[in-house]
Amino acid sequence: MSADRPETDDPADDPGVGVNRYSGEESEAPEGRSLTLRADGDRGQSLAEQTALLYYRMTWRMPLHRLRLSGKLPLRLLAVPVDPVDGDRVQGTAVRAGHFLFRGLKKKLEGIDFAELKLPPAFEDYVHRFEWLRDLDTAASRDQALPVAEKLMEAWLDANGKKVRQPAWRPDNCGWRLLIWASHAPLILSSSDLIYRSKVLNNIARTARHLDRTADKATSSLGRLVAWSGVVAASLLIPEGRVRRIVGEAGLEKAMGEFFYADGGSVSRSPLNQMDAVILLSMLKQVYLARDEDAPEFLENALAQAVPPLTGLTHFDGSMGNWQGGGATSVKQVEQVIEASGIRARPLRQARDWGYQRVSSGRSVLILDAAPPPIARMAVAGCASTLAFEMSNGDNRIIGNCGGAGLVGATIPASLARGLRTTAAHSTLCIDNSNSTSILPDGKLGRGVNEVELFRRDVENATRLEASHDGYAKRFGLVHKRLLLMRSDGLELRGEDMLIPDGKKRRRKKKDVEYALRFHLGPDIESDLISDGKGVLLRLKDGNLWQFRSTGGEIILEDSVWVDGMGIPHSVMQMVITDTVGSGGGATGWLLKHMG
Numbered sequence: 001m002s003a004d005r006p007e008t009d010d011p012a013d014d015p016g017v018g019v020n021r022y023s024g025e026e027s028e029a030p031e032g033r034s035l036t037l038r039a040d041g042d043r044g045q046s047l048a049e050q051t052a053l054l055y056y057r058m059t060w061r062m063p064l065h066r067l068r069l070s071g072k073l074p075l076r077l078l079a080v081p082v083d084p085v086d087g088d089r090v091q092g093t094a095v096r097a098g099h100f101l102f103r104g105l106k107k108k109l110e111g112i113d114f115a116e117l118k119l120p121p122a123f124e125d126y127v128h129r130f131e132w133l134r135d136l137d138t139a140a141s142r143d144q145a146l147p148v149a150e151k152l153m154e155a156w157l158d159a160n161g162k163k164v165r166q167p168a169w170r171p172d173n174c175g176w177r178l179l180i181w182a183s184h185a186p187l188i189l190s191s192s193d194l195i196y197r198s199k200v201l202n203n204i205a206r207t208a209r210h211l212d213r214t215a216d217k218a219t220s221s222l223g224r225l226v227a228w229s230g231v232v233a234a235s236l237l238i239p240e241g242r243v244r245r246i247v248g249e250a251g252l253e254k255a256m257g258e259f260f261y262a263d264g265g266s267v268s269r270s271p272l273n274q275m276d277a278v279i280l281l282s283m284l285k286q287v288y289l290a291r292d293e294d295a296p297e298f299l300e301n302a303l304a305q306a307v308p309p310l311t312g313l314t315h316f317d318g319s320m321g322n323w324q325g326g327g328a329t330s331v332k333q334v335e336q337v338i339e340a341s342g343i344r345a346r347p348l349r350q351a352r353d354w355g356y357q358r359v360s361s362g363r364s365v366l367i368l369d370a371a372p373p374p375i376a377r378m379a380v381a382g383c384a385s386t387l388a389f390e391m392s393n394g395d396n397r398i399i400g401n402c403g404g405a406g407l408v409g410a411t412i413p414a415s416l417a418r419g420l421r422t423t424a425a426h427s428t429l430c431i432d433n434s435n436s437t438s439i440l441p442d443g444k445l446g447r448g449v450n451e452v453e454l455f456r457r458d459v460e461n462a463t464r465l466e467a468s469h470d471g472y473a474k475r476f477g478l479v480h481k482r483l484l485l486m487r488s489d490g491l492e493l494r495g496e497d498m499l500i501p502d503g504k505k506r507r508r509k510k511k512d513v514e515y516a517l518r519f520h521l522g523p524d525i526e527s528d529l530i531s532d533g534k535g536v537l538l539r540l541k542d543g544n545l546w547q548f549r550s551t552g553g554e555i556i557l558e559d560s561v562w563v564d565g566m567g568i569p570h571s572v573m574q575m576v577i578t579d580t581v582g583s584g585g586g587a588t589g590w591l592l593k594h595m596g
Helices: 047-061 063-070 087-096 123-129 132-137 142-160 171-183 194-217 222-238 242-259 273-291 297-311 331-341 416-421
Strands: 099-101 104-106 358-363 366-367 389-393 397-402 429-433 452-459 463-468 478-487 492-500 514-523 526-529 535-539 545-550 557-563 568-581 584-595
Touching: 063 526, 087 099, 087 132, 099 123, 104 123, 104 171, 104 535, 123 132, 132 142, 142 194, 171 194, 171 222, 171 273, 194 242, 222 242, 222 273, 242 297, 273 297, 273 331, 297 331, 358 478, 366 463, 366 478, 366 526, 416 545, 429 478, 429 492, 514 557, 526 557, 535 557, 568 584
Parallel strands: none
Antiparallel strands: 099 104, 358 366, 366 389, 389 397, 397 514, 429 514, 452 463, 463 478, 478 492, 492 584, 514 568, 526 535, 535 545, 545 584, 557 568
């Protein structure tokens, strides 16, 4: 690679289109949410921003820049920001012991080829982003970590430092890597070897230049957010960054508009993505603090808006629900992310764009998925979960979803992850064992739910949620409507699931079709069928007794799985009510009640 020429661009991303969250169809986005179509030479920037960027790129070919790259004018970091998030001690200890550890998978460090890791994509990203550096810093003292970090750093630079290859130089990996390198600079820049230090610093500068050209070409909205955050961080941490900062902050603000809905939730509807975004912006805020600079108002506002939707998916004990590929993230991890953000706000109860409804009554919490799945190009591990719900009481997860489709690793193979994305893996209604939104062979989401109608109101001593979706309308001529009524003390939840003719004449292959209502139980719950076959006694781990009853078909108990935040599946049970429905539709009522 020529020292005075910027790296090769990655393939350009397709221009974005908006999405109507109420209809689920691709359309023009609401005002202020539009992803502008643009020509290749105009990334949606103003004339002043384009001029500034052009000037900045011209400086790469000037003698001063060549002198810096040759080492005659030494590069340096202007500050070392604090990493607001702790690493994983177990994974950090593994690095000290001689292997990378990620979701149960191991990779020996001896003889490792950083150019050809041959690992699952998420594991490779973990390595190339240097997230293991955070883990190592958490698990070891400076003296213990230094030789390990420097050895691995030099090996990575030898393999990837001068050659742009994927996925090491993918824009999002570059953005994360630059932020983590800066936050843990003492582990990689304390050597007295001037040649090694020069290699590290020059690669930091090269990474920044690569991001200048490729940040807007990242293939996901989160990727663009990460990449532009890396550009802004570089402008603050590398000398002569004034023009880069102007361009970077403009790109970052635009990327935030693409990633976040107006209510602060991510367009992917994924809690995993939402947590990553909060961590990312918290790290970038620390870069400003390290330089004694005020973070721009749009960054502060984005953080303030991003936390309430995230905590809106937490249960009474503070742990995260299992939604859109995420597992039941632990209380400790959620609290750490919130603390890193510095934001204290109540959980968001109603989020029409983000798509989740939260009801908190007494010691009980109910969460409902009341929106279409994310559109295919925005999804991470998109699930056909529309109108699924979770309910907890105190520290007990009573009704949940399987979760974990986005946590592929040693304990969740890709084949299981695909099953965890289906409608049957969620506590909702499923017709003819089919998904409400199709999951295509390539893993993308296909046709299904286009529109969700929602009505929420407080009634006497209760909160009422009424929602419906059209995911089965084209195939079966039926609309699924769910009614939930949570008592104000949280000790009773009444529900009714209805299949209503959609009002259009359609030919159906079968006169009657079978449907199943599934209620996946949480961990550590003992379940016993009542003799009449229409009730189940549930004994929770704290000794409390609940009863579930059906007014429709008989209940059966089947095996199920529940995935925690570490990607580890646990064997649980599920209550299943099956029945048939004709062209005129039908309904099944049910009750979940505390018995003492």
